[in-house]
Each structure stands twice: as structure tokens, then as C-alpha cells.
Amino acid sequence: MNPQQQRVVSVIVNGREYTGTVPTRKTLADFLRQDLRLTGTHVGCEHGVCGACTVLLDGQPVRACLLLAVQAHGARLETVEGLAAADGTLHPLQQAFQQCHALQCGFCTPGLLMTLKAFLQENPAPTAEEVREAIAGHLCRCTGYLHIIAAALQAAAQLRGERA
Amino acid sequence: MKPPRFDYYDPHSLDEALALLARYGPEAKVLAGGQSLMPLLNMRLVAPAALVDLNRLPDLAYVRVTPAGLALGALARQRQVERAEAVVQGWPLLAAALRYVGYPQIRTRGTVGGSLAHADPAAELPAVMLALEARLVLSSQRGRRTLPAAAFFLAPLTTALAPDELLCEVQLPPLPPRTGHSFQEVSRVWGAFALVGAAALVTLDDAGRCQQARLALTGVGPVPQRASAVEAALAGEPLDAERLRQAAALVEQDLNPESDVHASAAYRRHLARVLAQRTLQAAWRRAQEAQKA
Structure with a gap:
């Protein structure tokens, strides 16, 4: 194996360890989808603009299309597959998206959910304006964004333990 | 696979990285945050x-206050710099401008040094470095040299970096007391590259006159530019809104923007004047507050 062309990559995704041999030029998004079969992470523009592939790398939101899989070696990743509880109970963000009609086709949803998960951990009581800035790096062609902002605020209230 | 084939190296020391650059020269690309290179x-x-x-x-991911000011390592992330207390307190212009760089998810990975080495003519940070009179430390196996930011940007996507050199540190001198700042830009949507952006610093003297004004613009030419006619018109002068407006209008003498698919030259000139006025006003207000404090 030429280490400049191919590497063994070990990552922890949603608490589970995965190891695979990947070409060094493979993006993290393609590694997640094609090698690990975690197809919840969507791939849209593949140059960092649309936000669909956003995942958490050691807790921070990043574009999986702008990272090489080899760069994630040793890292802890979170993807949309890890949001719901083991028994299928949806995460408060997912529940709020459903209740507020914050998705239609669902293509942008995984990325938005991951960005908002990290954002609400950092800022548990955001204003609508702060939510707008947080999700500016995501394109949604269905909702017009207003329902996404409403869902984020509702989930924030629920995560704070308030009744929305 | 999206990217073309390349040999991937992840050196574990700066010496190793410089040896690779010496070996590959122009055939190598440095991957820092990857937010421009990966696309x-x-x-x-x-x-x-x-x-x-x-x-x-x-080890290169540092944000450090030194006797000479602030030092940012090659791997200092934009998000990390934006939030560093030393930056917010001592170089608030940089923190303010970073908010306009891409999106939070981009800034998580993107580095300050990478943005400068990429040298996009519409990027925010190159203009900010001109305003802050940054010094850039370039390293290679041949040694180290330090360049002022004004000598670093040569043409769109082209800098003074030799093929075997790495931009390993950005140094920002401290700002004088009674200095106010402002960064503003106009872009088509939040997070997009600026059509035009302006970075202003206004320093007042004891009597409240303008000791020094600095104005740097992005998006108005092949490289970021200082607006020297505007700065000269304000130095040593008592300030009021009208004088700032008149000085800002001189920005058109300093610039020769070109038309492209995003904006006409005339619109860019208009934006430059408006943003010059707004940023100078805002910086002046902050400088007055700093004077009272």
C-alpha cells in the first residue's frame, strides 16, 4: 500500500468505531456514504456552499465534502444517524422540524440538524436573528427558511426544559 | 472520486513540511483549512x-500575545481567532471581519493564514491585514523572511510566497490608544464573497483630532488596496460627519475597479464610497467612545 495514495482510516461515528482503507483523495462525505453506508449525510454542491453534508467533527460543524477522509483519522464524528435515540425516539430538533414543517423534500435537513445541534449546545437561548446567522451556510429550496427558524427556536425551548 | 489523484503527505513537523515543499516546489499545494483548496x-x-x-x-495552531503584538500560527482557525479574547480586546477589527468570512461551518476549519495565501481578490482578510499593517513570516529550508502585508499580495490568487515557502505566522502590531474600527461589506447573500468590503481604523489624538485614519478595501481590484487619498485627507484634521463624507468621496481617486459578472465598475465605485463613509463614521464613533473611557 502506497501511504501517499491509500491509508487505513479509523473514526468513531455516533459512538461506534469504524475502520476502512481509503484512497487519500476520497472526501469524508464519500467515505461516510459509500464505505460506511451512512447515507444520511447528503452531498449537494460538493464545494462547501450548500451545507447538506455538514457533520460534527469533534463536536464542531464542518463540511464533509471539504475534508479528506484521511484527515478525519482518529476523530469523533456525529452524523444525522446518531440524533434519534436507540428506540427511535426523535431528537427534540427532529421533532420540532416535523411539527413546524421545517422540511419538505428533506435534502438539506441532515446538514441543518447537525449545524443546529452544535449551535444550540453553544447558544441554548438564541434569538431568531442568531438562528438566521447560524443557518446562513445552508441552502433550502423548499421551505423559505421561516419554518426552520421556528423549529430551531422550538427545539431550543424544549432542550432548555421549557414547554414550547 | 471528486479530486484528481495526488500524493498525500501529513508531515508531523514543520521541518518535514518544508522539506516536502522544497522537494515538490510548484507541484505541491499546502492544505491548511481546505475551504478554498478542496473546492x-x-x-x-x-x-x-x-x-x-x-x-x-x-503546534502551529496558536493565537499568542507577544511583546510585539499578536502572533497567529499557520493553523490558527478562523473561528478560534474570531473568539479569542485577546483578538476581541486588542484587534477587534479582525474579529469583526471574520464574521463575514464564509459561514461558521467554514470558519471551523478555515485558517487565517490559508485565506491570505489563497489571496482571493474579494476575500475579507487580505484587506484587514493591510489595515492592521500585518507582517507575514514566510519560512522555507532556505530560511525565514518577514514581509509587510502590502508587499505580499501581487495579483489575484498570487502572492510573494515562493513555491518552497510556507506562510507560517501572521504578526499584528498593537493598535494605538483611542482607536476605533469598523468592517462592513456588501455581498449578494450573507456569507458570500464581498462585492466590495471596507476596513477602517480611526485613531484620535489628545485633542480629539484625527491622528491617523486607515482605510483598506477589498473587491475593487486585483489585490486589496489602502485608500491613501482618503487617509491623507483625514490625518491631523478635526473630524465631523461632513469631513468624513468628503474624505470618503476621495476613495474613487484611489481605485480603478473593473466590471465583471457580479457588478459593474461604476457600481463597485459607488459601493466603495458608501462603505468608506460608513466604516469611517463607525470607526470614528468607536474612537470617541475609547477616548471617553
Whole structure:
């Protein structure tokens, strides 16, 4: 194996360890989808603009299309597959998206959910304006964004333990 | 696979990284945050023989206050810099401008040094470095040299970096007391590159006159520019809104923007004047507050 062309990559995704041999030029998004079969992470523009592939790398939101899989070696990743509880109970963000009609086709949803998960951990009581800035790096062609902002605020209230 | 084939290296020391750059020269690309390089690779607009990834060099990810000011390592992330208390307190212009760079998810990975080395003519940070009179430390196996930011940007996507050199540190001198700042830009949507952006610093003297004004613009030419006619018209002068408006209008003497698909030259000139006025006003207000404090 030429280490400049191919590497063994070990990552922890949603608490589970995965190891695979990947070409060094493979993006993290393609590694997640094609090698690990975690197809919840969507791939849209593949140059960092649309936000669909956003995942958490050691807790921070990043574009999986702008990272090489080899760069994630040793890292802890979170993807949309890890949001719901083991028994299928949806995460408060997912529940709020459903209740507020914050998705239609669902293509942008995984990325938005991951960005908002990290954002609400950092800022548990955001204003609508702060939510707008947080999700500016995501394109949604269905909702017009207003329902996404409403869902984020509702989930924030629920995560704070308030009744929305 | 999206990117073309390349040899990937993740050196574990700066010496190792510099040796790789010496070996590959113009055939190598340095991968820092990757937020500009990875799109170019994914679109196959670049096809380097080797990629030298700095991300296994955490020693370069520093934001440090030194006797000479602030030092940012090559791997200092934009988000990290934006939030560093030393930056917010001592170099608030940089923190303010970083908010306009891409999106939070981009700034998580993107580095300050990477943005400068990429030298996009519409990027925010190159203009900010001109305003802050940054000094850039370039390293290679041949040694180290330090360049003022004004000598670093040569043409769109082209800098003074030799093929075997790495931009390893950005140094910002401290700002004088009674200095106010402002960064503003106009872009088509939040997070997009600026059509035009302006960075202003206004320093007042004891009597409240303008001791020094600095104004740097992005998006108005092949490289970021200081607006020297505007700065000269304000130095030593008592300030009021009208004088700032008149000085800002001189920005058109300093610039010669070109038309492109995003905006006409006339619109860019208009934006430059408006943003010059707004940023100078805002910086002046902050300088007055600093004077009272």
C-alpha cells in the first residue's frame, strides 16, 4: 500500500468505531456514504456552499465534502444517524422540524440538524436573528427558511426544559 | 472520486513540511483549512502532484500575545481567532471581519493564514491585514523572511510566497490608544464573497483630532488596496460627519475597479464610497467612545 495514495482510516461515528482503507483523495462525505453506508449525510454542491453534508467533527460543524477522509483519522464524528435515540425516539430538533414543517423534500435537513445541534449546545437561548446567522451556510429550496427558524427556536425551548 | 489523484503527505513537523515543499516546489499545494483548496480540487481546477497537509501540526495552531503584538500560527482557525479574547480586546477589527468570512461551518476549519495565501481578490482578510499593517513570516529550508502585508499580495490568487515557502505566522502590531474600527461589506447573500468590503481604523489624538485614519478595501481590484487619498485627507484634521463624507468621496481617486459578472465598475465605485463613509463614521464613533473611557 502506497501511504501517499491509500491509508487505513479509523473514526468513531455516533459512538461506534469504524475502520476502512481509503484512497487519500476520497472526501469524508464519500467515505461516510459509500464505505460506511451512512447515507444520511447528503452531498449537494460538493464545494462547501450548500451545507447538506455538514457533520460534527469533534463536536464542531464542518463540511464533509471539504475534508479528506484521511484527515478525519482518529476523530469523533456525529452524523444525522446518531440524533434519534436507540428506540427511535426523535431528537427534540427532529421533532420540532416535523411539527413546524421545517422540511419538505428533506435534502438539506441532515446538514441543518447537525449545524443546529452544535449551535444550540453553544447558544441554548438564541434569538431568531442568531438562528438566521447560524443557518446562513445552508441552502433550502423548499421551505423559505421561516419554518426552520421556528423549529430551531422550538427545539431550543424544549432542550432548555421549557414547554414550547 | 471528486479530486484528481495526488500524493498525500501529513508531515508531523514543520521541518518535514518544508522539506516536502522544497522537494515538490510548484507541484505541491499546502492544505491548511481546505475551504478554498478542496473546492478547487473537487472541481478539478487544480491538480497538484502532492498535497502537504498541515493539520497534523497542532503546534502551529496558536493565537499568542507577544511583546510585539499578536502572533497567529499557520493553523490558527478562523473561528478560534474570531473568539479569542485577546483578538476581541486588542484587534477587534479582525474579529469583526471574520464574521463575514464564509459561514461558521467554514470558519471551523478555515485558517487565517490559508485565506491570505489563497489571496482571493474579494476575500475579507487580505484587506484587514493591510489595515492592521500585518507582517507575514514566510519560512522555507532556505530560511525565514518577514514581509509587510502590502508587499505580499501581487495579483489575484498570487502572492510573494515562493513555491518552497510556507506562510507560517501572521504578526499584528498593537493598535494605538483611542482607536476605533469598523468592517462592513456588501455581498449578494450573507456569507458570500464581498462585492466590495471596507476596513477602517480611526485613531484620535489628545485633542480629539484625527491622528491617523486607515482605510483598506477589498473587491475593487486585483489585490486589496489602502485608500491613501482618503487617509491623507483625514490625518491631523478635526473630524465631523461632513469631513468624513468628503474624505470618503476621495476613495474613487484611489481605485480603478473593473466590471465583471457580479457588478459593474461604476457600481463597485459607488459601493466603495458608501462603505468608506460608513466604516469611517463607525470607526470614528468607536474612537470617541475609547477616548471617553
